[in-house]
Amino acid sequence: MINTGPDKSIKHSDIVRLSDFMIEETGIHLGPDKQALIEGRLHKRMRELALPSFDVYMDYVFSPKGKSNEIIHLIDILTTNKTDFFREPNHFEYLMDSVIPEFKNEGEAGVRRALNVWSAGCSSGEEPYTLSILFNEFLENNPWFRYQIIATDISTRVLDMAKKGVFEIDKMSDVPLMYKRKYFLKGKGENSNLAKAIPRLKSNILFGRINLMEMPYPLDITFDVIFCRNVIIYFKKPVQEKVVNALSQKLRKGGYLFMGHSETLTGMDIPLERINSTVYRKL
């Protein structure tokens, strides 16, 4: 007889239970199409914890200790994070060609305030670093310009990656070579496939964990621009509306909200004016 070891299979009812738990705690809806992905990731987590079976893991998750300690890991495991530099470039173009000139004209005299940008759902950091590259470039011809990027995500795992600012060079194909040379240091030896963002690129980015379901958000500033792209697609419609309203509260009047290309806000009761299908403005 082949010894297959203890039972590590995951029952459908457990997935359902976990899905309900995730919706309740994070608003994230795990579609049935995600089952294989979830199973794979949960097995990995069980190995990390050296747990003998999935039942033991489930008992741990729903125990008081598990609820407070494991939830954050579960979120990390179950949320997918795909992101690229310069993703949806028309947003960055709109930002640099329309939003920034408007900001520039806002007040010529006196001390200028910094442009506040929130990258909500920043994942491993490609979005805030893209913003930082553009702002650094703009700054060279506009020394008056100051900016602050707040980059948040629910997952501490991806936030740690973002903070490090180390990326696989293979995944940086959308970054022009001149920017790679100017803003990143190539790794040596076994790290030669990696590039690390230079301190100047990181210095105006603040990273922190925020669960967009936990409102109001613990940020005491209002933003000129919020990027929240491909985040609310994981939420159900009523939750989406709540999140968009909460984000809007953090926008200054006339501030901009950039959404993912498949995230229409049509029909929602929100204090935003539609500029185009993915760009909105606070009324």
Next chain:
Amino acid sequence: MKSLIAEDDFSSRFYIKKLLSAYGQCDVTSDGLEAVMAFKLAFEEKQPYDVIVLDIMMPNMDGQEALKAIREFEQEQGISEKDEVKIVMATALDNPKDVFEAMYRGRCSSYLVKPFGEKKLHELMVELRLI
């Protein structure tokens, strides 16, 4: 110096625009068709461009076709060869066939192999007597 860029990739466009803006007004378009329109418009307004940087691979109308359309327009207008707008072809690939086509058939003024930096662009501007 007034310049025009036709480049479909935003990050490249943003990069080149910053370099050229150092020399004066710089307009951008994202394909060859828009570039030809911008060129004609500027000509009609009697504020023509001094230099046009055309990416070779672009949707709608590529750099080669745009180059051809601009040269044809200039011919129709009776512009002499020495008064032609300077056209620089930008190509990501060091593709001799493309460059040959642009240089000898399309009569572009010069070409730039991407990625190019501030220094290279400056040298070219000097060479073309734009600055």
